[in-house]
Amino acid sequence: MRAAGLAALDTVSAAHGVRSAEVAVALMAQQGVIAPITSATKVAHVESFSRAVSPELTPREFTQLKAAGTS
Known part of the structure; x- marks a missing residue:
């Protein structure tokens, strides 16, 4: 992933x-990917993945992330 993609992820995650x-x-879920491949070896990983469905990305954030090459 390019540096711009990482910066965009950092900006949106902070928001x-x-x-x-x-x-x-x-971002994957909002693009229709219903089963992103993830791996969990600790309970904290599972908790993190469950929180991943809560950030509803705005259209501006979605466009920003896509333009930065994060998907």
């Missing part, structure tokens, strides 16, 4: 108070 990985999963 929602979640981790960048959670925004990345939310």
